[in-house]
Amino acid sequence: MSEPIHVPTVAELVAKGEKPDVLFWVGCAGSFDERAQKITKAFVKILDNVGVNYAILGTEESCTGDPAKRAGNEFLFQMQAMANIATLNAYEITKIVTTCPHCFNTIKNEYPSLGGEYEVIHHTQLLQELIDEGKLTFGSDPFKGRKITYHDSCYLGRANGVYDAPRRILEALDAELVEMKRCRKNGLCCGAGGAQMFKEAEAGEKEINIERTEEAISTGASIISANCPFCTTMIGDGIKHANKEGEVEVLDLAELVAQAKDL
Amino acid sequence: MQYLEQILFVIVLGLAIFILVKKIKKIRRNIFLGKAEKINDNKSTRWKMMGKVALGQSKMVVRPVAGFFHILIYVGFILINIEVLEILIDGIFGTHRVLSFMGPVYDIAIGFFEILAVLVFIACVVFLARRFIAKIPRFHSKEMKGWATQDATYILLIEIVLMVALLKMNAVDQVLQEKGADHYIAAGSFPVSQYLTGFFNGFEVSTLIVFERIFWWFHILGILFFMNYVPYSKHLHIFLAFPNTWYSRLQPAGEFANMPEITNEVNLMLDPSKADPNMPPPEKFGVSDVTDLSWTSILGAYSCTECGRCTSSCPANITGKKLSPRKIMMDTRARAEELGNAKEEHGSDYHDGKSLHDMISQEELLACTTCNACVDACPININPLEIIFGMRQYQTLEKSAMPSEWAMMNSNIENNQAPWQFSPSDRANWTKDV
Numbered sequence: 001m002s003e004p005i006h007v008p009t010v011a012e013l014v015a016k017g018e019k020p021d022v023l024f025w026v027g028c029a030g031s032f033d034e035r036a037q038k039i040t041k042a043f044v045k046i047l048d049n050v051g052v053n054y055a056i057l058g059t060e061e062s063c064t065g066d067p068a069k070r071a072g073n074e075f076l077f078q079m080q081a082m083a084n085i086a087t088l089n090a091y092e093i094t095k096i097v098t099t100c101p102h103c104f105n106t107i108k109n110e111y112p113s114l115g116g117e118y119e120v121i122h123h124t125q126l127l128q129e130l131i132d133e134g135k136l137t138f139g140s141d142p143f144k145g146r147k148i149t150y151h152d153s154c155y156l157g158r159a160n161g162v163y164d165a166p167r168r169i170l171e172a173l174d175a176e177l178v179e180m181k182r183c184r185k186n187g188l189c190c191g192a193g194g195a196q197m198f199k200e201a202e203a204g205e206k207e208i209n210i211e212r213t214e215e216a217i218s219t220g221a222s223i224i225s226a227n228c229p230f231c232t233t234m235i236g237d238g239i240k241h242a243n244k245e246g247e248v249e250v251l252d253l254a255e256l257v258a259q260a261k262d263l
Numbered sequence: 264m265q266y267l268e269q270i271l272f273v274i275v276l277g278l279a280i281f282i283l284v285k286k287i288k289k290i291r292r293n294i295f296l297g298k299a300e301k302i303n304d305n306k307s308t309r310w311k312m313m314g315k316v317a318l319g320q321s322k323m324v325v326r327p328v329a330g331f332f333h334i335l336i337y338v339g340f341i342l343i344n345i346e347v348l349e350i351l352i353d354g355i356f357g358t359h360r361v362l363s364f365m366g367p368v369y370d371i372a373i374g375f376f377e378i379l380a381v382l383v384f385i386a387c388v389v390f391l392a393r394r395f396i397a398k399i400p401r402f403h404s405k406e407m408k409g410w411a412t413q414d415a416t417y418i419l420l421i422e423i424v425l426m427v428a429l430l431k432m433n434a435v436d437q438v439l440q441e442k443g444a445d446h447y448i449a450a451g452s453f454p455v456s457q458y459l460t461g462f463f464n465g466f467e468v469s470t471l472i473v474f475e476r477i478f479w480w481f482h483i484l485g486i487l488f489f490m491n492y493v494p495y496s497k498h499l500h501i502f503l504a505f506p507n508t509w510y511s512r513l514q515p516a517g518e519f520a521n522m523p524e525i526t527n528e529v530n531l532m533l534d535p536s537k538a539d540p541n542m543p544p545p546e547k548f549g550v551s552d553v554t555d556l557s558w559t560s561i562l563g564a565y566s567c568t569e570c571g572r573c574t575s576s577c578p579a580n581i582t583g584k585k586l587s588p589r590k591i592m593m594d595t596r597a598r599a600e601e602l603g604n605a606k607e608e609h610g611s612d613y614h615d616g617k618s619l620h621d622m623i624s625q626e627e628l629l630a631c632t633t634c635n636a637c638v639d640a641c642p643i644n645i646n647p648l649e650i651i652f653g654m655r656q657y658q659t660l661e662k663s664a665m666p667s668e669w670a671m672m673n674s675n676i677e678n679n680q681a682p683w684q685f686s687p688s689d690r691a692n693w694t695k696d697v
Contacts, residue, residue, distance in 0.1 A: 007694040026690075028681040037693045044697055058691040062680035070633050071669045072549065072652075072659030074522050076676060078529045109518035114526065154634040159517025185639050189578040194633030198682055199668040202630040205583030212578075 005048045009058040010091050020055035022126075023093045025107065027100035028063050029229035035236060036099075036229035042258035043099050043123055049263055050135050054097070060087055064106040071195040078114065081106075085116035095119045097126050099254060101155035101228045102193070108160070122156055124227050124253050128165040131172045138260045143175040148256075149221035150177060151212070151235060152187035153228035166227050169253050173260055178219045188212050192230035213238025217248055224250040268476075272354040272483075279487040286494040290565060293603035297558030302510050309509045312644075317508040322642040326572070329393070332386040336422070339383035340501070343376050343429070350483050360436075363450030373451035377433065380426040381455055387419045387426075401571035404580075406590040411497070411569055418498050425485050432478035434459035435471055444468045447475075503566035504643040510559045511644040516635045519652060522548065549657030552618045553599045556650060563645040564596035573637035573647055579630040586630035588637035588647035594622040595650055619654065625664060628655045 013020055024047065030040040047054050065080030084107075088096075096118050098104040108120035121129075130136035148170055156162045163184045170177050182188040191201065191208030201207060213235050216224045224239075226232045235250040242248075251259075315321045320337065324330035349362045363369045394402045394415065402412070433456035439447040463471060493499055524545035530538035550556055573588035574580050580587050598619050605615040631651045638646050658664045672682045680687045 005697040007691075007697060009691070026693075028683070031690045031693060032681060032683055032685045040693060041697050044694075056691065056694075058694075059688055061690060062687070063676045063682060065676070067682050068673055068676050069519060070652075071665060071672065072655040072657075073673055074525050074548070074656055074660065075529070076673055078521065078525050079533070080676065080680075082529055082533055105515075105517040109515050110521060113521050154632070154636075155517050158635040158639050160515050186576065186636075188581070189632045189634035189636065191578060191632060194631055195669065195672070196632050198672040199629075199666045201582075202579070202584045202586075202626055204579070204585075204630075208578045208582050208632070211582050 005044060007044055008055045009060075010055045010093070011058065011060065013055050014091065019092070021053040022095045022097050023088070023091075024054050024056050025096050025098040025100075025103050026056055026061060027098060027103040027229070029233075030099050031061070033229060033233070035233055039099055039229055039232065039252040039254050042252065042263070043254040045258050045263040046127070046130075046136070046254060046261070049261060050130055052130075057087065057091075062087075064103050066102045066106045067195040067198055069106070069110070070193070071198075077110075081111055081114050081116070085111060085114060088116060088118065093118060095121075097121050097123055099123045099229065099252070101153045101159075102230070105155045105159050122160075122162060122165070122227065124156070124166040124169060125162065127253065127257055128168045131169065136257070136261075138173065141174040142260050143173040143256065146175050146223065147178050147219070147221040148173075148175040148223045148225050149180055149216050149219045150183070150225045151180070151190065151216060151227075151231055151250075152184060153226065153231050154187070154189050154193050156227050157187050158185060166225070166253055169257065170225065173256060175223075175256075178221050180215050180219055182215065188215065190228075190231040190234035192234045197230050197233075207238075207241075209234035209238045210241055213242060217242060217244055222248055223256070224248065225256060226250055226252055228252075266357070269355065269357045275484070275487065276351070276354070279491060283491050283494070286491070289603060289607075290494060290499075293599040294561045294565060295558050296553050296599055296602060296606075297556045297561040298554070300557045300559065302559070305513055308513060309511070312511050312513075313505055313509045316511075316642070316644060317504045320642075322644075325640075325642075329570075332389050335379075335382045335386040336390075339379040339386075342379055343383070345372070346376050346429075347483075347486055350479070350486075354483060359446050360448060360450045363448060369450060370452040373433070374454045377430065377453060377455040380429050384423055384426045387423045391416070391419050401575040404571065404574060404587055404589070406587055406593055407569070407571075411593070414496050414498075415569070417492070418496060421485065421489050421492070425482065425489065428478055428482040428485060430456045430459060432475065432482055435463050435475045435478060438463045438466075439468065439471050439475060442468055442471070444472065497568045500566050500568035500643065503562065507559075507562055507566040508644050510562065512646060512649075516638055519633075522656075524548070547657070548660035549655070550650065550653030551620060551657050551661070552614075553595060553602055555657075556595070556653065560646070560650050561595065561599050563647075564592045564599060566643055567592040567596065567645055569593065570642065572640040572642065573645070576636040576640040578632055578634060578636065584630040585624070586627045586651075588651075591623060591627070591647045591650050592645060595619065598622055619650075620657070623654060625658055627651075628658060629666065631655070 010020060010023065026040055029036040062084055063080055064084060065077035068080065069077035096107060101122060104120060104122045107118065127136065150166060150170060152163060167177060189208060190212050216235065224235055226235060232250050232252055239245055239248050239250060320334055323333050349360065352361045353359055393399050433453050436447060437453050437456060438460050440449045463474065527538050527542045547555065553561055569589055571589050577586060577588050602615065606613050628651055633648060633652065635648060638648050675682050675684050679685055
């Protein structure tokens with residue numbers, strides 16, 4: 001293990017009279033959920049390694065309001081949104097990167113009409129940019145020839161049309177991408193969106209995450225790559241349900257990149 | 264005698280148009296039961312969208328088999344209607360094949376229409392087979408029982424009958440032309456119906472004329488009947504697909520509109536200087552009835568041809584949950600019809616006390632993951648998600664009807680700034696061991 005990394009907060013930078021180029025919006029899952037924290041840490045290690053001038057809000061960050069909105073509670077959503085916008089605007093934030101496609105979608109699409117206008121990108125887009133600019137390079141190719149499938153999250157894919165950036169990262173990792181039948185625009189949901197993560201599913205024949213995980217496993221890939229902390233949890237549960245732990249694992253693209261760079 | 268036939272034709276045509284216009288006005292009225300919303304931005308994008316998706320069938324061919332046969336019927340329908348124009352002129356003025364003055368162009372056109380008629384016939388048979396022999400699952404969901412499946416079958420059968428009538432009419436006309444019958448000038452080419460003349464060859468000219476008239480009348484009466492059947496049917500998509508794609512949502516699919524009435528309430532609490540104190544508090548939040556929907560949602564409901572691509576791509580439906588986006592659209596149309604009729608009977612201020620929630624259950628609404636698969640799958644850009652989401656907002660905001668886990672989640676967000684019960688002061692704890 002290398003030296004511990006210090007993760008700067010915006011408040012800290014401002015106190016020194018500095019400003020981050022980009023704010024890393026961590027999100028609730030990335031902050032609190034054990035599985036998602038690994039994604040957060042992997043991403044921070046990459047940012048640190050490449051030397052991106054970033055910062056987080058730390059304890060000043062608050063839920064974007066996405067799950068409240070999708071559960072129909074528009075009032076709570078707007079309360080959250082306005083409070084977050086006040087914080088972001090006070091720090092004069094102009095560019096935001098998130099590791100969660102739900103935070104990404106909400107801040108990018110639903111904050112502007114409430115007074116929060118920022119350039120918002122998803123972490124897979126930032127990683128792809130860094131690869132394109134030659135700032136993120138891979139010496140050895142630890143994924144060469146490894147079969148990896150990719151799960152399109154609904155809120156990055158259909159909701160915002162981002163299909164290529166994550167696939168370009170896999171290309172750069174020299175992995176063999178094996179697509180599922182339902183991919184890109186036809187991608188099947190993991191079952192967590194629309195605040196479903198926070199309640200039991202309605203009665204049916206099957207859980208959505210099991211349907212999706214079975215499809216992913218049937219590609220023969222040993223790694224299911226994802227871009228969303230909720231999809232990662234749902235597919236992780238699906239792998240357990242299929243008794244495939246140890247054979248198949250679900251990893252966020254940030255985790256793959258961090259692994260490839262031995263971070 | 265000849266004038267009698269012309270007079271009869273004009274009366275029948277006038278009656279058919281009269282009934283049609285009356286029904287169209289009702290549908291228009293029902294669509295505008297929805298909330299007024301002015302959409303005239305990005306006109307060139309909208310025209311392009313309509314050209315690509317409705318005229319160009321770009322989303323139909325995502326499923327290649329259905330897409331291919333649908334294009335046959337679609338092209339056949341549009342082009343064969345050029346011949347209907349001739350039939351109308353002939354009917355009114357007592358002429359016969361009035362457009363034949365175009366000579367070789369006319370001959371080629373008639374020949375081409377015959378080939379199209381055969382292709383339409385084949386496509387309709389294939390579609391019936393997909394429904395009733397291959398039993399493709401999306402045609403046999405719960406909401407397809409009864410009228411929905413009858414409607415689909417009638418449409419295919421009517422189209423088959425119309426195509427056969429067209430070919431038979433040409434066959435007998437051809438025999439009359441060969442026998443040099445008065446009035447039946449030699450015109451057209453008959454690549455298909457030339458093989459159907461056998462039955463007619465043995466008859467006298469006078470009998471053949473009766474046959475020809477029967478087929479001619481059968482064909483045009485069939486078309487006029489079909490024209491009046493369409494507005495009662497799912498087949499309305501042949502016209503409404505065009506406005507429906509023109510009025511498509513152009514925002515990113517993930518953007519769910521922010522309710523301005525709530526923005527004002529929130530501003531009153533957080534920053535009164537930004538709020539409009541004169542804005543009256545809203546009567547209702549969310550969607551309880553079709554009158555709370557945007558008019559474009561009701562337009563979508565009338566445009567839906569119940570193909571079920573939405574339902575067959577819905578993760579909730581695939582895994583056996585009750586939600587079916589197609590049913591949402593069918594219920595919306597049924598409710599708009601019901602309320603429209605009630606208002607017609609009792610006056611426009613009347614409300615029958617029923618709502619869309621009587622038809623669509625909370626269980627259906629709660630099963631939606633807001634994944635947008637249904638929206639993307641629709642070949643003509645209908646958006647079931649907007650209706651589901653608006654109705655969910657009503658349940659949550661007006662009825663406080665939600666699963667207890669969601670109530671818990673909401674209170675966590677309110678108190679802990681996260682959907683789980685963690686202390687907000689621990690939010691950055693992960694930074695300690697990176």
